[in-house]
Structure formats: C-alpha cells, structure tokens
Amino acid sequence: MRDNNADWLKLAVGRGLQALVVLHLDGGPSSETVTQTAGIWYRVLKKWPVGWNEELDRQRLTEAFLALAGQSQRWPSPSQLRALLPSRVYPQAQLSAPDYPEAKARANREKIKALMKTAFKQF
Template identity: 45%
Template sequence: MSEAPKWFKDALIDGLRALMVLHLPGGPGLETVKYTRDVWVRVLWDAPIDWQEETDRRRIDRAFLSLARQADRWPTPRALLEQLPRRPQPRALPSPPMSREQRERNRQRLREMWASLQEAKGK
C-alpha cells in the first residue's frame, strides 16, 4: 500500500477535527487522537477507490459535513465512505452528426421493423 498524499491526510485531519469539536460519545481521547487520525488515513487510503484530489477532496469534505449533521456517536471510517457523494459525471459527448442519407436509411429500417412486428402480431 502506498502512502497517502498530503491533500488526503489534510482532508481527513480537517474532518476529524470538526468531529472532535462535537464531543460525540465514543470519540477518541486526547491521548489517542494522533493514532485515530493515522488509522483513518490508512483505512480510507486502502479503500478500493482511485482517490483523486481534483474530485475527492470536496467529496471528503462533504462526507464529513454529513457525518457531523447526522452522527450521535463517534463514526467509523466506513461511515465516512457511506456518506461520500457520487463523483461528478463527465459531460456526455454530443450525438454524432447524421447525414440525410443515414437518417432516411434509419427511418426505412424502423418502418420495416414496425411492419414485421405488425405482421407477427397478426399471426
């Protein structure tokens, strides 16, 4: 397993700090905060996700905000994964241009298929 990059560690540190301020039941004590951070970093970095700073930093921030809103106990790393929003989808490519000839051939094929379905329905 490779080491998590700084942006990833920073995102988790920011989120964990926000959760610490809430003093949720089951949260780590001051003497184990550093170890808690290290475990969260290792566990989440090892998740089967191709983490990318451009898209995932914001997703991690939003997941921590969601946890902070909903949690009534100290969450697990799994809870953060469950709160991760979906990645933004790339814009769809425009439909390729179609010539008049292609459009007419497609219309003809549709007419033939429709006629075939009508004929089969009548039998």
C-alpha cells in the same frame, strides 16, 4: 520523495476528524489518541478501492465528513463515512469553437437559399 496525493488526503481526513472531535461525541478518542486515530482513518481510506484524486475527491470527502458530523450522536467509523461519500462528479470536457471561415459560411448560406428556392418551386 513525498506523495503529494497523500498530503491532500491526510489533510482532508485530519480536518474532517477535527470537526468531529470538536463535537465531543460519545465514544470519541481522547486528546492523547486523536493523532493516532487520524492515522488509522487515513490508512483505512487509502485501502478503499478508490484511486483518490484531489480534483475529484476533496470536495466530496468534505461533504461526507460534514454529513457525518450532522447526523452522528456517537463517534463514527470510517465505514459510516464511506456510506455518505457522494458520487464523483466528472468535469465536462469543453470543445473549442470550430474554426469556420466566414467566406465558407456565406457560401453555404447562399447554397441553402438556392436549394430552398428549388425545393419550393416544386410545390
């Protein structure tokens, strides 16, 4: 059985490294070793203490590779990528709208009006 979680991560690492290869940075891998280089980077990232999650990590990995490409003059190491990896942004859970019957709301408004009339009579 294939690990779909690994598939997205391999693809993200491959795309990020492709962008770096196109820049022809000093110290970059030769065309003969690019595939092996991607494999090593993938294995290194898998060893990080990160439970990789496509929903939480794909975009931040893309951003880290883009930042790395923007600031590197020499071929970078995975540790440089890790230093640029943004923090995770967790989606906010959305609560459903409460089920509040109109009749109950109307009764509560009337009760509040009565309480306010009583409270202001004391002044």
